[in-house]
Amino acid sequence: VRFHHEDQNDFHNFKHVFNVVHAAFLIGCHSDASKYLRPQDTLVILLSSLCHDIDHPGVNNDFLIKSASPIANLYPRPSCLEEHHVTEALYVMEETGVLRNLSPSMQAEVHNGIRVAVMATFMGAHAALVDRLRNRNSSASQNARPFDVTVVEDRIELIETIVHAADLSNQVLAKPVALEFGKMVMMEFHKQYIREKAERMEVTPFMSNLHDVVQQAKCQLGFLVYVCSPLWRALVDTFPDLIPCYQKIEERILDIDLEKLDKWNGVNWDIVRWYDTQHSKTEDPGAQEPNPKPKLLTLSRKS
Numbered sequence: 001v002r003f004h005h006e007d008q009n010d011f012h013n014f015k016h017v018f019n020v021v022h023a024a025f026l027i028g029c030h031s032d033a034s035k036y037l038r039p040q041d042t043l044v045i046l047l048s049s050l051c052h053d054i055d056h057p058g059v060n061n062d063f064l065i066k067s068a069s070p071i072a073n074l075y076p077r078p079s080c081l082e083e084h085h086v087t088e089a090l091y092v093m094e095e096t097g098v099l100r101n102l103s104p105s106m107q108a109e110v111h112n113g114i115r116v117a118v119m120a121t122f123m124g125a126h127a128a129l130v131d132r133l134r135n136r137n138s139s140a141s142q143n144a145r146p147f148d149v150t151v152v153e154d155r156i157e158l159i160e161t162i163v164h165a166a167d168l169s170n171q172v173l174a175k176p177v178a179l180e181f182g183k184m185v186m187m188e189f190h191k192q193y194i195r196e197k198a199e200r201m202e203v204t205p206f207m208s209n210l211h212d213v214v215q216q217a218k219c220q221l222g223f224l225v226y227v228c229s230p231l232w233r234a235l236v237d238t239f240p241d242l243i244p245c246y247q248k249i250e251e252r253i254l255d256i257d258l259e260k261l262d263k264w265n266g267v268n269w270d271i272v273r274w275y276d277t278q279h280s281k282t283e284d285p286g287a288q289e290p291n292p293k294p295k296l297l298t299l300s301r302k303s
Contacts, residue, residue: 211275
């Protein structure tokens with residue numbers, strides 16, 4: 001799996017993968033979630049976390065579709081990238097024989113679980129997943145168990161929730177680590193924006209003008225307030241032992257004061273310096289790239 005990830009990606013690289021696997025493991029260890037999962041469900045969660053971004057190109061679904069990437073043409077839209085991750089993940093499972101000691105029926109169950117879990121990382125499904133978790137919490141009585149290990153649908157929903165939360169867990173880490181992950185995301189967004197400009201594509205608004213410190217702060221604040229916070233709030237309502245994680249998100253939100261950004265350590269100054277350098281040569285911030293553009297997805301297998 002390590003060699004199926006691009007080191008040149010600023011964010012979607014093996015550091016992110018390691019973080020997601022670790023987060024999924026810790027969610028199971030530090031909450032009651034494991035009580036509602038069978039051993040094979042835990043295996044699905046860990047393997048899905050490990051493979052959820054396999055062969056990621058450093059750009060999102062929208063870019064692949066707008067650029068008529070082979071991946072966008074091969075897999076169903078709008079989640080063509082997640083579909084590709086699933087295909088690559090199952091290929092690696094077969095290639096390595098990691099499931100060889102499981103029965104054929106158990107292998108099929110794990111494969112299906114991986115597909116469901118990886119597809120749950122599609123951001124287009126984020127709001128629906130959060131709503132389902134909120135509805136589950138609001139409909140449960142005070143002493144009711146949030147999930148039933150004997151109910152297939154409950155187990156699937158819990159697997160989806162854990163993998164998706166782990167995928168969006170970098171801001172629940174210690175502050176210095178969370179800030180570095182945020183900077184990595186900003187640079188990957190910035191590079192996609194540059195490519196969109198260079199290839200005369202419609203630019204992605206929230207990835208635009210990140211050379212502006214205020215824009216970086218607004219982008220990160222929007223991610224924290226509208227994406228991370230609702231998901232982790234619903235998760236801690238289900239598993240209160242995870243409250244310290246949610247508190248970290250609240251702290252990161254409070255760190256960002258748009259009137260006092262000189263005190264915020266989350267700015268990616270490399271983007272600002274790049275713009276200043278390029279702006280002295282051209283009025284078009286998208287005319288050149290800070291680094292060679294990342295390899296777009298190919299359909300070749302890596303050995």
